[in-house]
Amino acid sequence: MIRKMILSLFVFWIAFTSQGTFLWAASGEKLVKKVEVQGNRSINRDLILSRAKTHEGSSFQQSDVDDDLKRLYAMGYFSDVQVDVYEDFDGWVVTFIVVEKPIVKEIVFEGNKKFNEKALKKKMKLAIGDRLNETQLKEDVQAIKDFYRDKGYPNTQVDYSLSIDKEIGHAAIIIHVHEGAHIKIRRVDFSGNKAIPTKRLRKVMKTRRPFIFFGGNFNEDVFEEDKERLLEFYRSQGYIDAEIKDVKFSYDKTGRRMTLLITVEEGSFYYVGQVVMEGNETFPTQEITQPFKMTPGQIFTPDKLRNDVNQIRDYYLAKGYVDAVIGPQTVYNDKTKCIDVTYSITENQMSYLNEIKIRGNTKTKDIVIRRELAVKPGEVFNGVKVRRSQERLMNLGYFKTVYMDIESTDKEDHKDLLVDVEETKTGEIGFGAGFSSIDNLIGFVELTQKNFDWKSFPTFTGDGQKLRIRAQVGTKRQDYTLSWTEPWLFDRPISFGMDLYRRDSRFLSDVYDERRTGGDLRLGKRLMEFVRADLTYTLEEDEIRNVSDKASDAIKQEEGTADVSSIELALTRDTRDSALSPTRGMRNAISGELAGGPLGLDRDFTKYVTKHSIYFPLPLSLVLRLSGQAGLVDSFGDTDRVPLFERFFLGGANTIRGFKFRDVGPKDENGEPIGGSSMIMGSTELTFPIIEKVRGAVFYDTGNVYEDYGEFDLGDLRAGAGIGLRLELPIGPIRLDYGWPIDRDRFQDSKGRFDFNIGYSF
Numbered sequence: 117m118i119r120k121m122i123l124s125l126f127v128f129w130i131a132f133t134s135q136g137t138f139l140w141a142a143s144g145e146k147l148v149k150k151v152e153v154q155g156n157r158s159i160n161r162d163l164i165l166s167r168a169k170t171h172e173g174s175s176f177q178q179s180d181v182d183d184d185l186k187r188l189y190a191m192g193y194f195s196d197v198q199v200d201v202y203e204d205f206d207g208w209v210v211t212f213i214v215v216e217k218p219i220v221k222e223i224v225f226e227g228n229k230k231f232n233e234k235a236l237k238k239k240m241k242l243a244i245g246d247r248l249n250e251t252q253l254k255e256d257v258q259a260i261k262d263f264y265r266d267k268g269y270p271n272t273q274v275d276y277s278l279s280i281d282k283e284i285g286h287a288a289i290i291i292h293v294h295e296g297a298h299i300k301i302r303r304v305d306f307s308g309n310k311a312i313p314t315k316r317l318r319k320v321m322k323t324r325r326p327f328i329f330f331g332g333n334f335n336e337d338v339f340e341e342d343k344e345r346l347l348e349f350y351r352s353q354g355y356i357d358a359e360i361k362d363v364k365f366s367y368d369k370t371g372r373r374m375t376l377l378i379t380v381e382e383g384s385f386y387y388v389g390q391v392v393m394e395g396n397e398t399f400p401t402q403e404i405t406q407p408f409k410m411t412p413g414q415i416f417t418p419d420k421l422r423n424d425v426n427q428i429r430d431y432y433l434a435k436g437y438v439d440a441v442i443g444p445q446t447v448y449n450d451k452t453k454c455i456d457v458t459y460s461i462t463e464n465q466m467s468y469l470n471e472i473k474i475r476g477n478t479k480t481k482d483i484v485i486r487r488e489l490a491v492k493p494g495e496v497f498n499g500v501k502v503r504r505s506q507e508r509l510m511n512l513g514y515f516k517t518v519y520m521d522i523e524s525t526d527k528e529d530h531k532d533l534l535v536d537v538e539e540t541k542t543g544e545i546g547f548g549a550g551f552s553s554i555d556n557l558i559g560f561v562e563l564t565q566k567n568f569d570w571k572s573f574p575t576f577t578g579d580g581q582k583l584r585i586r587a588q589v590g591t592k593r594q595d596y597t598l599s600w601t602e603p604w605l606f607d608r609p610i611s612f613g614m615d616l617y618r619r620d621s622r623f624l625s626d627v628y629d630e631r632r633t634g635g636d637l638r639l640g641k642r643l644m645e646f647v648r649a650d651l652t653y654t655l656e657e658d659e660i661r662n663v664s665d666k667a668s669d670a671i672k673q674e675e676g677t678a679d680v681s682s683i684e685l686a687l688t689r690d691t692r693d694s695a696l697s698p699t700r701g702m703r704n705a706i707s708g709e710l711a712g713g714p715l716g717l718d719r720d721f722t723k724y725v726t727k728h729s730i731y732f733p734l735p736l737s738l739v740l741r742l743s744g745q746a747g748l749v750d751s752f753g754d755t756d757r758v759p760l761f762e763r764f765f766l767g768g769a770n771t772i773r774g775f776k777f778r779d780v781g782p783k784d785e786n787g788e789p790i791g792g793s794s795m796i797m798g799s800t801e802l803t804f805p806i807i808e809k810v811r812g813a814v815f816y817d818t819g820n821v822y823e824d825y826g827e828f829d830l831g832d833l834r835a836g837a838g839i840g841l842r843l844e845l846p847i848g849p850i851r852l853d854y855g856w857p858i859d860r861d862r863f864q865d866s867k868g869r870f871d872f873n874i875g876y877s878f
Contacts, residue, residue, distance in 0.1 A: 442459060562586040772819055
């Protein structure tokens with residue numbers, strides 16, 4: 117009996133310990149018995165195995181092992197990964213053999229004299245403590261070469277060598293720099309150009325000789341772009357066969373001044389022959405071609421051809437034909453020596469807007485996006501309005517990108533509109549300082565939120581409201597402002613806002629200071645696509661203070677405090693392509709203000725102001741701006757004269773340049789400006805590119821201020837003219853002007869005057 121029990125236990129033990137073998141025999145395949153890692157020094161074994169599909173107890177698959185090799189390489193820690201696999205009697209043994217990349221312990225530069233190691237290391241992505249990645253190292257070497265090239269050292273050579281201690285797994289990188297000469301462009305010349313003068317061709321290029329402290333470095337990439345710009349310019353002038361045949365580089369004796377000689381072959385000049393429209397069955401040819409830029413007899417250019425194709429496309433998009441296809445064809449006519457143009461149109465069917473889908477907005481409410489769209493479900497799918505909707509959304513400033521896409525639906529004549537947005541930061545805290553010829557030194561702190569929502573705690577974003585808090589303190593002024601605006605009141609396209617402010621101004625005069633404290637309520641509505649109306653009620657306390665004993669009676673009688681209650685209506689039409697740096701379009705504004713009277717308080721007056729500006733883009737990236745403004749102000753009721761703080765003044769950086777600030781217009785017996793009741797001013801300014809982010813300007817300003825609006829006289833105008841620079845720098849825009857007074861009164865001298873505005877942010 118005991119023997120049987122012992123024998124049974126022995127058989128049970130054999131069966132239990134051989135379970136894997138019996139299972140293998142039953143399933144017909146061996147499992148992975150063991151997975152090992154060899155060669156790893158600092159990388160944890162478990163971390164390596166966590167990236168592998170192959171593990172103990174899994175079914176052995178060669179495809180899994182192959183994928184594991186790729187995964188381990190992708191970790192970025194190893195310069196080599198191999199696998200050793202062998203079959204044991206009771207399963208597979210898999211061993212991953214890795215060679216770790218050394219850790220970068222030192223980066224040394226040799227041969228760099230013009231730039232220190234700190235500046236060059238900033239151009240590298242590979243840093244001390246990283247695993248050595250030679251692919252990245254090669255990219256860093258190229259980045260250093262590009263840095264030297266941009267700084268005017270195009271012949272600089274950069275390479276590297278490695279010192280690797282395999283015992284401890286450390287690497288030292290030695291960057292070898294062979295600096296070439298600092299080369300500046302001495303001159304850019306052309307040959308072969310007969311129709312277009314060299315001076316005009318130079319202005320097309322970014323590669324040019326130095327201007328004051330800017331430019332003059334030779335950059336191969338920029339020069340390649342310049343060659344394409346030259347050809348594009350020739351094509352825009354009708355020379356579509358123009359070619360650059362040769363480029364020669366020559367140097368002076370020092371080897372540091374380069375002259376470029378560009379040989380061009382202008383080719384023939386082409387005119388437009390016949391213009392034919394095919395396939396337009398729904399709409400007449402005359403109606404489609406009405407806005408064409410390129411008609412028979414005009415110069416043929418690819419730009420005008422593209423413009424006219426876009427005009428046809430926009431015409432059909434506006435009618436709902438979003439699937440219309442326009443195919444332009446051009447053929448040279450040997451008989452007429454002109455280029456005939458044929459526009460082949462496949463209209464397809466008209467589409468309707470089915471549904472608008474919005475995607476990507478995590479903070480901004482859907483309603484904020486939908487209310488800016490110029491299209492609605494059920495309407496004809498107007499592609500032009502869709503494009504305008506995209507511009508509106510981008511102009512909000514809430515989004516980094518806005519994409520509009522068209523999706524098909526179950527109905528052939530219906531399309532869905534997909535609005536895909538990528539949100540950006542809309543809140544800003546700014547600190548800054550600046551200096552101008554009017555304000556002198558000034559500093560500010562400002563908090564803005566362009567997508568404010570007072571109900572959304574704690575982020576306070578998403579409803580499209582605008583909040584602005586600003587404090588500005590300087591040697592000549594102190595301003596404090598709190599502003600809030602709701603652009604869609606009660607979900608209607610009516611804006612409502614309010615402001616609270618206090619403004620202390622000491623730069624207006626040498627003999628008195630001005631303080632304004634108050635607030636306003638604003639209502640605004642967009643009447644048409646580019647036209648809006650704004651109604652503002654203002655309640656303000658105005659004070660003329662710190663009046664000098666030497667001031668005239670005309671100024672002393674203005675001393676004191678007055679409360680003003682006023683309402684203003686303004687109409688604005690703005691079609692400019694940019695509010696900051698416009699190149700085309702116009703802005704027209706007219707406003708009328710009533711103070712006192714039925715509104716009560718201390719001052720009764722009416723004020724009317726109109727301002728207009730128009731921008732013309734010209735060839736060679738020139739921009740012409742024509743602007744003018746006029747104003748009338750008059751007192752009534754218990755107010756016997758127009759208050760000093762409501763009168764018109766001209767002169768200085770933002771009005772008539774060449775004159776002192778506020779120096780154009782009526783003056784007292786001491787020569788102190790006292791302003792007037794009527795004003796007129798006009799300005800002409802032409803800006804032109806010099807180098808990237810720098811434009812030059814020439815200007816002519818004229819106008820005058822009259823003590824009484826009955827004295828308005830266009831024959832009695834002051835004028836100033838001058839030159840300037842417009843710089844767009846990371847620290848902010850800089851405007852520099854030097855003007856000379858041309859027509860002046862007995863208190864004004866003939867000396868030129870420098871006006872400037874500089875903004876610093878940090």
